Amino acid sequence: MTMRFLSVEGIRKSYRGHEILHGVDLKVEAGTILALLGQSGCGKTTLLRLIAGFEPADSGHITLDGRVLEEPGRHVPAERRHIGYVPQEGTLFPHLTVAGNIGFGLSSTQIRDGRVEEAMRLTGLGGLGARMPSQISGGQQQRTALARALAPRPSLILLDEPFNALDMALRRSVCADVVALLRTQGATAILVTHDPQEAFDSADLIAVMQSGRIAQCADPATLYNSPADIDVARMTGPVILLDGTLHGDHADTMLGRVTVQAGAPTSGRATILLRREQIVQAEPGQGIAATIHRRMFRGDHILAQVQAGGMEFETKLASNIPTSLTSLHISVQGAAMAYPVL
Amino acid sequence: MSNRLAFLRGQIRGRSIRSPLWLSLAILLPFGLVMLPIAYVVVRGMEAGPSVIVSDLLRPYTLHLLVNTLIIATSVPILAGIIAISAAWFTERCDLAYARFWRVATALPLAMPAYVSSFAWSSLGPAFQEMGGAILILTFYSVPLVYLPVCAALRGLDPSFEDVARSLGQGRVQIFRRVILPQIRPALAGAGLLVASHMLAEFGALSFLRVETFTTAIFEQYNAQFNNQTAALLSGVLMVLCMPIAFGEARLRRRRVARIGRGNARALPRLALGRVQILAQAGFMALTALSFGVPLVTLGFWLAEGTSAGHGIAQIGPALLGSLGYALPGAALTTLLAIPLVLATTYYRGHLARFADRLPYLVHGMPGIVVALAAVWFAIRYAGPLYQTSLLVLLVYAVLTLPLAQSSIRASAELVPRELDEIARSLGHAPFRAFVRATLPNLMPGIAAAASLVALQSMRELTATLLLAPAGTVTLATEFWNFTADRAYGAAAPFAAALVLLSGVPVTIFTLRSFRVDE
Amino acid sequence: MAPINRRTLLRSGATLGAALGSAAFIGRAHAEADTLTLYNGQHRATTEALVAAFTRETGIKVITRNAESPELASQIIEEGARSPADLFFSEQSPPIASLQEKGLLAPIDAATLKLIAPRFAAKDGTWIGVNARTRVITYNKKMIAEADLPKSILDFATPAFAGKFGYVKQDGFQEQIMAIVHIHGSTAALQWLKGVKQYGRSYNGNRIASTAVENGEVAMALSNNYYWYSLAREKGAANLNSALHSPLGADAGNIVNLSAAGTLKTSRNPQAAQRFLAFMLTPVAQQAMMATSAEYSVIDGISSPFNLPPLSRFTAPVTPADMGSATEAYALEREAGMI
Secondary structure: OOOOOEEEEEEEEOOOEEEEEEEEEEEEOOOOOOEEEOOOOOOOOHHHHHHHOOOOEEEEEEEEEEEEEOOOOOOHHHOOOOOOEEEOOOOOOOOOOOOHHHHOOOOEEEEOOHHHHHHHOOOOOOOOOOOOHHHOHHHHHHHHHHHHHOOOOOOOEEEEEEOOOOOOOHHHHHHHHHHHHHHHOOEEEEEEEOOOHHHHHHEEEEEEEEEEEEEEEEHHHHHHOOOOOHHHHHHOOEEEEEEEEEEEEEEOOOOOOEEOOOOOOOEEEEEEEEEEHHEEEOOOOOEEEEEEEEEEEEEEEEEEEEEEEEEEEEEEEOOOOOOOOEEHHHHHHHOOEEEOOO | HHHHHHHOOOOOOOOOOOOOOOHHHHHHHHHHHHHHHHHHHHHHHHOOHHHHHHHHHHOOOHHEEEEHHHHHHHHHHHHHHHHHHHHHHHHHOOOOOOOHHHHHHHHHHHHHHHHHHHHHHHHHOHHHHHHHHHHEEEEEHHHHHHHHHHHHHHOOOOHHHHHHHHHOOHHHHHHHHHHHHOOOOEEEEHHHHHHHHHHHHHHHHHOOOOOOOOOHHHHHHHHHHHHOOHHHHHHHHHHHHHHHHHHHHHHHHHHOOOOOOOOOOOOOEEEOOOOOHHHHHHHHHHHHHHHHHHHHHHHHHHHHHHOOOOOHHHHHHHHHHHHHHHHHHHHHHHHHHHHHHHHHOOOOOOOOOOHHHHHHHHHHHHHHHHHHHHHHHHHHHHHHOOOHEEEEEEEEHHHHHHHHHHHHHHHHHOOOHHHHHHHHOOOOOOOHHHHHHHHHHHHHHHHHHHHHHHHHHHHHHHHHHHHHHHOOOHHHHHHHHHHEEEEEEEHHHHHHHHHHHHHHHHHHHHHHHHHHHHO | OOOHHHHHHHHHHHHHHHHHHHHHHOOOOOOOOOOOEEEOOOHHHHHHHHHHHHHHHHEEEEEEEEEHHHHHHHHHHHHHOOOOOOOOEOOOOOHHHHHHHOOEEEEEEEEEEOOHHHEEEOOOOEEEEEEEEEEEEEEEEEOOOOOHHHOOHHHHHHHOOOEEEEEOOOOOHHHHHHHHHHHHOOHHHHHHHHHHHOEEEEEHHHHHHHHHOOOOOOOEEEEHHHHHHHHHHHHHHOOOOOEEOOOOOHHHHHHHHEEEEEEEEOOHHHHHHHHHHHHHHOOOOOOOOHHHOOOEEOOOOOOOOOOOOOOOOOOOOOOOHHOOOOHHHHHHHOOOOOO
């Protein structure tokens, strides 16, 4: 049995009599980047704040690297946890320079030892040390916030939707920079986000949170291809849902026979879940007839609104199909998830 | 470079924008008004001739005045600042019991004119006179002026800063020193500078307490020599002393970083006081007793004791109406003059605007007699029909109180992005109409605060009212002066009490209202 | 009785005040033929009594502007030829003497000047004394025995009185300095001022100094006589800790000061103004003013309801006219580093 680096067990938290976290469990190995994915209000920020130690939990345990941070009757305050924290929008101290912000959590000895410069070099902020936060760009502000959290060499870094304030293009590149940096540092990190793409791009593991619980915690591919339930599936990308009847390793649906993933029930009625890219144009004479109602050119593919088998859904088609084409045949590729109808 | 400045100014991004014509014209009136006393001081001072100027300014007596003035103008803001921060910390960031009550109680000394409280204190004995007493009494008097803006700043803090600091291993004391204090420093220092300029101009209280400063010396010069140039020279020195205050305030503002759009999402955490609760309650009781209780009890004593009590009662009605009749239009006029000054510097750039915005702070430290005589000098020569009319009095009130209005309105203006105005323009409104429809409604909290502060201050004004109001004008302040000049404390007490009561109403409403906004 | 008198006066004053207050926003009342504008630095109660009696007798209305005398003098000088003031009634003689020295005052009718002794008027007849009061030493009976009181105010400038007395740099003090200059010379006056600065406590008003003595804060104070009497009226003379003392003979502690009045050259109503000045010296006016403040009448045959010692007791050989606007006193105070 491997020693868990961060272990969160049975954490509960209420505000004004309203329970936000209903017993959360989470294990994170050292050197892992975990994304905490969920819609706003699911409790992911609250969980992050409890791990950081800003507030005590109502019940449950948190241990980090063998050290108990939280258990009934014991609460180690944030300032003694040695956990780095990058809040939404960076939140740089407006009265300090970039270097002043980065050195904020360092002792004067550590500052003399060049830890600020080191953190600035790592984060590509060289030469900006004397600037005020208002004088640097949004991406630089975000990297400063990261450098500030990294400088004291924390055992864990928490990032609370840190890229929210950035525009889309910048967001992807800053996110990639940050992840690359965390990986070269071998850091253990938890990244809170509501953007599945961001979670896929950055994380080794993704924990999907729904109404105060962890619904599923798995690597990105597992999560995407084998979501634990329909809600998790929706959280991680667009879905196509079909009614079906299970027959062993396949199901009969309005789109014809669909292979079902191993481990699913083998009989009875079920909801069959497909991803958009599983619908493909069939060879002539095969598949089912479909009509294209609307199409959007997306460069590498065409997003098409398609009617087939008495239902309408969105699907991705190859971008080279002729614009005059309005009817075609489609078929389902790969195995689908099946959830029994209750 | 312009880009960098634009960033610092918060709302403006990228380019420098000239103010619309109506605004440029609208700042000319306050600018001209404030220039008058400055011109008067320069003209009268120059009449003395260079040798007199040098010998007058280099007298040991001038040094004595300078030392006293600087001691008062530095120690009072510092001590008041310390008390105000502690009080604000307890009412805003701790689970202080009866916090609502203590907020009002801490703000109430604002309703007590300094000359009433110093008169009350000095009658308790010599221990409360001279420098020590003056610092003590004026500190208590000044606490609310710092307390209210510091409270506002504390409530406006984003709690994430404290989270970040904690995650970086900082304890409570360090967080206060390294995170909270630097963020409330602009509010704190701005209020401190305002208190300092009040101290430069303070006359009534210091004369009761027998402390000689430039302002008391200026009055003394007028008493001894009737219109001599030495008074003008000393006023010139006062103006120079005001310069760091005027420009220091501007620098502080430039460092302020406007945060638009996001309020703090989470409520600020409050510290549990536990056993310190009782000590805190005792501290607030002591503060209230010292700053408001002592003068109030003394007033009550006068009301009850003096055999002359009741003689002036018939005047109360007219005096009350007189005070309101000047203070309310004065507040309206001053606010109206202050709005363009604030807009021109908050949203636009321009050297004249910035200069015009600073000037009132220079004059704010000048004693009322100098501004009043400047008004006499100007009005009798160039605006005869205006002389000794109510309008002239109101204009002098404006000159004396503009900075109070500017500071309050600016606090609101900095929260209102200029884009609002631009959106209104894009929807087809002409510049002035755009301002009235889009920006002005959002400035109302600041305007209301400005008007109440100016009204409070104007109700206490004495010298300009006496010299410039139409003959026969009575206000609570003139009647209080009249009866104390006759030694009839008992007869004077009802007027002081009415002044305190009348001032107490806006202070209470203002305090409750400003706290309710964020709760 | 005085209090009844006063209450009536205040009531009529209140009505007047209300009327003017409501007119305040219409604008300044323009001088009409039968209206005078009086800049009044004298205690308001005194002047109100006077003005009410004048209007009753002549039908001439008087618009009064009340403020401190030196401020009003400064205001009239700033106003220059355009001053709306017809009359100036000053609490002390130096402010009005400063207008005299600047040539702003008109000569007063000879008939009026004849009503008072020459020592109570300007030498060029441009102002008249209206009330006389005396400079006194107020002392606290519990803090200093009568026998230990100074025989001359010059004694204050000696270490024996260090910390025992208070003084006020305005309102009577400069007249006292001028008296020392007249009796003993400028050098002696400068020496005295240096001593007073060194050994005395400075107060910012005669009534504050008088109260300080009454409250036992300081043993003695140089003051004007009427502050003590007003305190005595408020609390009862028998209940007071303080009493009055004046050195005898040709001492500067023994001087008579005046409140004084004059009319401006620029008055638009000189005849009415002269009538007002003459009226100030009539027995009825003098009697009315005597009721409100413990001062002496400048004309013969009027007695004060206050228990005042006779004016003839104050025998310093110097008159208010000798003191002028006290320019020299100001120069000496500056030289002594006092102001």
